[in-house]
Amino acid sequence: MDRYFLTQIFSTCLVCGVYDMKPGVAVHKFSSCDGCQLAFLNLGEELLELDRLVEIVHFAEAGPFDEQTPVAIAFVEGSISTQADTERIRRVREQADFLITIGACATSGGVQALRNLADSGAWHASIYPEPEYLDSLDNVTAIREHVKVDLELWGCPVNSRQVLAAVRALLFGVLPETDRDKVCMECKRQQNVCVIVAQGVPCLGPVTRSGCGSLCPRFGRDCYGCYGPAEALNTASLGKRFAGLGLLPEQVVNRFRAIHSHLEEFAPPQGPDYDRE
Ligand code: SF4
Ligand code: SF4
Numbered sequence: 001m002d003r004y005f006l007t008q009i010f011s012t013c014l015v016c017g018v019y020d021m022k023p024g025v026a027v028h029k030f031s032s033c034d035g036c037q038l039a040f041l042n043l044g045e046e047l048l049e050l051d052r053l054v055e056i057v058h059f060a061e062a063g064p065f066d067e068q069t070p071v072a073i074a075f076v077e078g079s080i081s082t083q084a085d086t087e088r089i090r091r092v093r094e095q096a097d098f099l100i101t102i103g104a105c106a107t108s109g110g111v112q113a114l115r116n117l118a119d120s121g122a123w124h125a126s127i128y129p130e131p132e133y134l135d136s137l138d139n140v141t142a143i144r145e146h147v148k149v150d151l152e153l154w155g156c157p158v159n160s161r162q163v164l165a166a167v168r169a170l171l172f173g174v175l176p177e178t179d180r181d182k183v184c185m186e187c188k189r190q191q192n193v194c195v196i197v198a199q200g201v202p203c204l205g206p207v208t209r210s211g212c213g214s215l216c217p218r219f220g221r222d223c224y225g226c227y228g229p230a231e232a233l234n235t236a237s238l239g240k241r242f243a244g245l246g247l248l249p250e251q252v253v254n255r256f257r258a259i260h261s262h263l264e265e266f267a268p269p270q271g272p273d274y275d276r277e
Helices: 003-010 035-041 045-053 083-094 104-108 111-117 120-127 160-171 183-190 195-199 235-244 249-257
Strands: 024-029 055-059 071-077 096-102 151-153
Touching: 024 035, 024 083, 035 071, 035 160, 045 160, 071 083, 071 104, 071 160, 083 096, 096 104, 096 160, 104 111, 104 151, 111 120, 151 160, 235 249
Parallel strands: 024 055, 024 071, 071 096, 096 151
Antiparallel strands: none
């Protein structure tokens, strides 16, 4: 997607940046906990500023409800887990010039994709007296497996600053920057004490992309990988380090699988120490 196309979407003058009309924005929810929509709301006064620049057409959590009107940007929270979801996401895509997934659920399936590792049909039968009435697909899937996604913003929840920065970049007719640096780099910049070294806890920062501002290590806890895979990651080496901290092979595997269980990059480290069989 080039600058010309973006400026067509946002109807701006390339010289002065003035908008012909406010671009429409929609925030859609699929299977999720609403935490990423709350990250939007946590923008506080900046959300009011955003409202000055764009027309928020649909954002059920905040009030406006209109899923039908075409928009310039559609934000999508949540994964696809029902047949109805598969049809609705296609309609969302058709009505949006630029589609941005927000959060782990939308970008990789998130926590609820853990059910793909089990027999969810057996779970339904053990919980519901008449499970045949449930609209539930066998597997939870990410949005990109169903429609074209223009930008993915990771995190659980997504960082509200990143959301705002993405909208600002698009309003200026440029594609938002995507950062795949490691959380460790952010830790160094912020002079955090490393929790692996100081506390001996299994931190996923060495394989996780930054963007959260190293939030967890900053508060003395280990990163759990919600921002997804960084570039040039080495899970096998980190897995060995976790084993050295006393984690059993099963615990090492679960550590990598917790948030992004279906990402190839976060697949369980391979090697004699980590074989599950
Ligand atoms: S990514 Fe995390 S915070 Fe966002 S909706 Fe999913 S579970 Fe909630
Ligand atoms: S605390 Fe985690 S993210 Fe920070 S430097 Fe140590 S290993 Fe890396």
